[in-house]
Amino acid sequence: MATIKDVAKEAGVSIAAASLALNGKGSLSEETRSKIIEAAERLSYKPNALAKGLVTNNKINTVGVIIPKPGTEFLPFVGMDILSGVGEVASEKKYNMLLDWEDGLGGSKVLDLVQSGIVRGLVFFVPLNDVKTFRTLNDLNFPYVLMSRPPEGVYCSWVDVDNADASYQATVSLIKSGHTRIAYSSPAPMDYLVSGDRHSGYRQALLSHNLAYDESYVSIGDGDIQSGKRAMEQFLSLNEPPTALIAGSNLQAIGMIESLKERGLDHREKAIITFDDSPLAESYGISAIHIPTNLIAKESTRLLMKRIANPRRIEPESIVIGAEFIIRSTFVPVR
Amino acid sequence: MATIKDVAKEAGVSIAAASLALNGKGSLSEETRSKIIEAAERLSYKPNALAKGLVTNNKINTVGVIIPKPGTEFLPFVGMDILSGVGEVASEKKYNMLLDWEDGLGGSKVLDLVQSGIVRGLVFFVPLNDVKTFRTLNDLNFPYVLMSRPPEGVYCSWVDVDNADASYQATVSLIKSGHTRIAYSSPAPMDYLVSGDRHSGYRQALLSHNLAYDESYVSIGDGDIQSGKRAMEQFLSLNEPPTALIAGSNLQAIGMIESLKERGLDHREKAIITFDDSPLAESYGISAIHIPTNLIAKESTRLLMKRIANPRRIEPESIVIGAEFIIRSTFVPVR
DNA sequence: CTGAAAGCGCTTACAG
DNA sequence: CTGAAAGCGCTTACAG
Known part of the structure; x- marks a missing residue:
């Protein structure tokens, strides 16, 4: 597979110039830039996300979704709604989506994920809130959002219905x-x-x-x-x-x-x-x-993206979404 | 966050020694090894997956799951069954699971994923098979498995019912x-x-x-x-x-x-x-x-893992799983 | 049995 | 406007 080195060579420029051109940064002549872009296309060059991540923020552009293990506790419709919402917002921002669930072995799995650099942020849909994990994430100043009201003593961003x-x-x-x-x-x-x-x-x-x-x-x-x-x-x-x-x-x-x-x-x-x-x-x-689970998922992911884009610690935000009462045939007045 | 450098310093050894000890490789004295392990624990060191991936196979230990966009074509129960099956096998092998769906923009998204190094292999549950993508994956010798019979002209591993x-x-x-x-x-x-x-x-x-x-x-x-x-x-x-x-x-x-x-x-x-x-x-x-969607997902992921473990091109395998006919009240003899 | 060095693919100051 | 160099965190031959 072609690397940026190959592209630079093909275009007859330095590696730095190639990087700049490919990322739309720096001030290159229009001619050089398009020469590089063309070379990249000819070689069907795709940047290596690992190398890129390593050198920038030590993270890859991925959001992690934590949900309960399928088959327990919640309806698949809800799960898919969440995944679809998170995935939609993530992909708008060119983020990948990583899926994981609590395995009952405690929250260490989540922390592994965080520290390994695989995710830049997390959204949680977990009914039983694990205060300790959230506290640790706060200490690390790691971006995360809850798709539920947070438990007592956890100060963070969240989105939920009342x-x-x-x-x-x-x-x-x-x-x-x-x-x-x-x-x-x-x-x-x-x-x-x-x-x-x-x-x-x-x-x-x-x-x-x-x-x-x-x-x-x-x-x-x-x-x-x-x-x-x-x-x-x-x-x-x-x-x-x-x-x-x-x-x-x-x-x-x-x-x-x-x-x-x-x-x-x-x-x-x-x-x-x-x-x-x-x-x-x-x-x-x-x-x-x-x-509106799908909406909750989307809004949560949007909050997360905002937080990721802002490297400094910012104030947590919360959004309360209205629930709608839909009357169908099982709504019967007292007889 | 602690890096391997910090661990080495804390244990008073070289970085190489730390790497060896942490990965259970090389021949270090039992004493040195445990000294290093302890230092790592003290610093709650977690290896950076990006750096590790970059230096080994240019890949991170992640399997990608491609399913149809939620809300279209298939029952959420099926989707969750698949995710749960893939996730279970993946996590046994310490792999992460990345979720994506076709977006109708063609298969280029999948190829981006592959070349960016974010996934080491892919499992597909896609009703309409995109022959071109599969051909490209074959050309790249990139590991993937279909959770469906492959389309005409595609030679690959798959798992499905008949x-x-x-x-x-x-x-x-x-x-x-x-x-x-x-x-x-x-x-x-x-x-x-x-x-x-x-x-x-x-x-x-x-x-x-x-x-x-x-x-x-x-x-x-x-x-x-x-x-x-x-x-x-x-x-x-x-x-x-x-x-x-x-x-x-x-x-x-x-x-x-x-x-x-x-x-x-x-x-x-x-x-x-x-x-x-x-x-x-x-x-x-x-x-x-x-x-048995869950089983199909598991077997597919197992095949994928086998393929990933084997760097050389190996013969595709296929597994046909039996379907079970369950008779309930809507099975009525002709009247 | 252990250390110094090269290198994975990329980006980003820094010179020129 | 462009190139040479350092460095992200890790592993792996290679010396000693």
Whole structure:
């Protein structure tokens, strides 16, 4: 493969001149410049990113995306939305995208990545926030952005919807349409920020409308269909089963509906609202709180790029994006 | 950040000795070696991958995954399955994973990647095969593996299911349960290998069982729900509508069922078999041809690793993986 | 068994 | 306006 040396020789100039011309820097005569460009094209020269990275900032132009290991905790639709958003903004800036996930072995993997120079910045979509890793990144003054509200004690840039508010609004709309027995099923363990925020919005809505908060109406789930079934069964076994449910994920909501069907009940027997929207929720006709994951990913990556472009430590920024409540056939007033 | 120079100084040895010790090479005294290792730990030294890559093979230890742009043509479940498979094998070998997709601007992006030294090998999951890119990769003797049967004229390693055979078997099982009017809806345009292979298996099954092949029973779709609806509407408008259908994707199959429902028909009105299996197909109760995407991804990456480890040109290998036919409630005998 | 030196492909002051 | 030189962080023959 051709190197810059070959290009210089082919064009009959010095290596430095070739570098300048190829990067559009310096003040070369138009003639020399085009002579060099032509030589590069003739040899189909592509710069070696490693050498370039080594000599500039010791980094390669790559953004790293950290997501949960596929198959756990989140819907593939969400994952792909994120990757597509990050990838789009990254590629606009001629950045590559590196994908990795937490492996349960602790955050050391992320730090390896950072120190090896393979990435210039990181975006995180990790439900359980690892404070220690973030602290270390802060100490290193390494650029990163969270696609979620940061955990207590971490000062950094982030982009997210207001989960508590979205949950509050959804609960209120159920109350307003006459429901008084409303259940909540979390998308993940309660120590996950997203679970806690949504739970507190739900609770707040009940209390501010003079409805009792009852723990037996709360189920702790994970992202899959089974956990939706379990939640529904738990709720149906109560003396006074809820008439409305807020599901933590599409698959959970589907599980709830399946559970209803298994008992020979209509899927509109209960009012069901799910977090996250997808073709799935649409085709099942499930009312959904649309979290604009793709937009969150894009905005996060934009913040990251801004931060990378600014070598000095700058103030973290945060963006709160609005969630949209989409009413479909599972939104039924109390009967 | 600490460099190898710092480590050498801290341990009181030469840079060469430090390099040897850190890489477990050369013959150093046990004492010197551990002295160096300890110094590295004390400084929390992480080697700079760029420098290392530059000096060894001009490449960084990264595998590139090329998939279609998210949101087009394929189910996120499939995409995540692939990423998870590639990532798992890659990380076993301490490789990073770089994600990219075709952008419709031609394959030059891939070649940039290759020549920049960012990846040591590529795995492709691309329905429409770009012969020119593959030829160039062959010329460069650059390691890559396809997660699909290669197109005509490309000689390379690949891993795939036998789509024609899977389609044949599914069609035969419909014939055996009494269907004579069987429709086929492709997952993509017909010039995609996967569409063509499945179509030819379907056609072959009909012909070898003395059933006529009728073009009005064939619909050309894409991966989404709408195309399933369209296909069903096309078929239902025929004088003799099919009694059984083979769908190209889960979403297509769901579209077919939705279309049935919209007309007030039971979803078991028709026998429906879908390609690809997912929680979706499971929860809808759609009979499915399970394509082990995750396994395909893993095996492909293993082949790639083998190829990378072997600097000399070696013979391409191919692996055909069996598809599994899973019968669910949409598999109904002819009425 | 260990050290000094060359070199991977590039960029960036610095001379001229 | 252009060239010679140093250097990014590492590894690998090659001396000793």
